[in-house]
Amino acid sequence: MDAVHTLLMDHQIKPSYTRVKIFKYLQEHKNHPTVDEIYQALTEELPTLSKTTVYNTLKLYIDHHLVKELVLKEQKHYDLITTPHAHFKCDRCEQLFDIAIEPPALDETYEDAFEVRDAQLLYHGVCRSCQRSQA
Amino acid sequence: MDAVHTLLMDHQIKPSYTRVKIFKYLQEHKNHPTVDEIYQALTEELPTLSKTTVYNTLKLYIDHHLVKELVLKEQKHYDLITTPHAHFKCDRCEQLFDIAIEPPALDETYEDAFEVRDAQLLYHGVCRSCQRSQA
DNA sequence: TCCATAATTGTAATCATTACAAAATTATAA
DNA sequence: TTATAATTTTGTAATGATTACAATTATGGA
Structure with a gap:
């Protein structure tokens, strides 16, 4: 049995082929990849992979606290500089x-x-x- | 003389009407407004204001360290959860x-x-x- | 095998931001 | 003042990451 399989099952996530691949990619590339980087890297092995799947799978992992999203994208806000806070x-x-x-x-x-x-x-x-x- | 005028001049920024208005808006609204909020609020007083101008003016202030950009928008990155860092x-x-x-x-x-x-x-x-x- | 459920795909829509060129305004010099 | 140059402002179009959503495909159980 695969350790990733077990880990995903422990979190009530069905360890589909694609999901395991994406998870292992994250394990082997700790340089904080973007969706596009993950997609580009895996598209050779998984020729039918779609970016939506990468988004969906990451969202799934985030919801289960297996993965953390690093720089939240949202609107920019502006502040007059005062003191650091x-x-x-x-x-x-x-x-x-x-x-x-x-x-x-x-x-x-x-x-x-x-x-x-x-x-x-x-x-x-x-x-x-x-x-x-x-x- | 206006304090905002002087402040902008001190930073080699020509205090145009629009620029002063945007700066004063930031002074009077410290709730970290977005570009859209600034634009919506000022568009009554300045009916010809364009959003591009708001973007340009804020960039100018940021370059001169008068304003700070609060949540940088960029691509999201993904990280397997390890320890907080x-x-x-x-x-x-x-x-x-x-x-x-x-x-x-x-x-x-x-x-x-x-x-x-x-x-x-x-x-x-x-x-x-x-x-x-x-x- | 058939069916129900879940996973995956692909296209289109969204939306903040940026590029860029035209128009308007302001400053400068003759 | 007038002409000219420089700067500011505008508006439209492009960009690019992300999401919505419906269609397709795969999976597992009866």
């Missing part, structure tokens, strides 16, 4: 809240490898009033 | 690097107001090799 976005009401936390600075391990020009810290979840108004 | 994105070569820093937890001030389900910490800047290969 973070934001909380409610996934229900879509509201954006300011949070008075500064993104942590990079320590010595990284500070000569990367010249940081900006940092963004974004929390996601459910805000108070949406928690209350839940059925 | 941060990322560094090089603005030159577009590469994405893992950073072993955990996004800070929300303290007592916020913890009963927000139910956090996810946090993303993203650094932007220039990576080592791009710093070296600069003219």
Whole structure:
């Protein structure tokens, strides 16, 4: 039995051929691939693969907390620069809240490898009033 | 003289009527508006305003570090869930690097107001090799 | 084998953003 | 002032990732 098979079954996901392939691709390519990269890479082995399937499968994994989506695409928002701070976005009401936390600075391990020009810290979840108004 | 006029001039930006209006809108609406919200709000006062102008003006302010762009829109990337960690994105070569820093937890001030389900910490800047290969 | 269910595909629609060229406005110099 | 140059603004079209959705295909059980 395949470890990926078992893992998917454990999460009530039927381990179809395509799903296993996509999962293994993620295991073997930890460089945060995009949908297009996954699609391009697998289309040789799976000539009938469609991009929609890649989207669907990733969504399935995300819903089951097997995969994380890295940079949420949404509209851009604009802010007059004040002090560094973070934001909380409610996934229900879509509201954006300011949070008075500064993104942590990079320590010595990284500070000569990367010249940081900006940092963004974004929390996601459910805000108070949406928690209350839940059925 | 208007304070916004002076501020823009200080940053070598000609304070045109439209530019001042957009800047003041941001000052008076700190709720992180989108391009569309700015456009919709100002289109009454400035009936000939175009969305392109809003985009252009914001880009100008961003380049002069007067305004910050809040959630960068780009392709989504996918990552198998491991431990919480941060990322560094090089603005030159577009590469994405893992950073072993955990996004800070929300303290007592916020913890009963927000139910956090996810946090993303993203650094932007220039990576080592791009710093070296600069003219 | 037949049927029901689920998985996969492909095309079209959506929508924020960008490119670009034309038009309008403003500044400059004679 | 007038002509000319430079800049700002506009509007339309293109781009490109993502989603909607209906059609097709595969799968597993009776």
